[in-house]
Amino acid sequence: MVAFASAPWPWYVAGPVIGLFVPVLLILGNRLFGVSSTLRDVCAIVFPRKIEFFHYDWKRKHLWNLLFVAGIPIGGFLAAHWAGSQNVAISEATRLALAKLGIHDFSGPAPIEVFTWSALLTVRGFVSVIVGGFLVGFGTAYAGGCTSGHAISGLADLQLPSLIAVIGFFAGGLIATHFILPLLF
């Protein structure tokens, strides 16, 4: 049990457990599993101005989603602390490719050479965190969903718009990985 708790889960445990969030949320209250809509909610709460997109009844419709998302960092903290943190066991090929890009520290979930506050002052840190974050926010709002809302919930309901979105997710990801990262790192 302790070994199971501390080791990373195999894909056949991780994937199905993620998939089960869809029926659980539907049965609990007709809620559609998705994370990115909370970004809109926060804009609606904090800085709606006179923008139509940010004027809706978030309290009634989305309080659940805000609480769900508030729970995520708590769960991340608990999981990272009950289980000894270990390096992510990526393939040798990935390790070599990343080493060529100048990544030397493979500890933790993200490379500390890029994802620290002080690295924000470097080009690669700034582009990865600030530009990347901005594109995540703009893109998910434009597409009306992210990996959870489109790739999991949308595909599970066999919706064509979600399939188009997911193809876009991968097109963008491949462009950034193979053409932008080599310029940046």
Added chain:
Amino acid sequence: MSTTDSPHHGAFGQAKDQTWFDLLAYLFLGVAFGAVLTKSEVLSWFRIQEMFRFQSPRMYEIIASAVVVAAASVALIKRLRLKTISGEPIAIPPKKLGLGVRYAVGGTIFGLGWALTGACPGPLFALVGNGVTVMIAAIASALAGTWLYGWRRPKLPH
């Protein structure tokens, strides 16, 4: 609300009273989701890089099995006409296709950000809990991106 509204905001308009117990249940589920993202390593920049370089099937196996389990559950819910615990019929609002531009272009823009940050929105929040606190800046920037979209939305093709 206009017709090209986000798919998350469709048919959930029906009035429903939320009790504190309901809301606590969602918080608890979020905690569980954050733990799952951590234990599955889905939140890892390294795993996302491995995925976009096609150097391990792991992320594809996780996404595919998640979709299969979710799709089978949704099919079963529809076939059995299951209701929510409060007795409401379960309905998933269809997303409007429109021109499809928003999905193709918005999806690609998100994809660029996904590979750059190494995280989609769920993992961004989970990473903060994992101690990668700089992701607070990524979330703030994502909020700015969402806000810019909301502001420019009437001018964008959907």
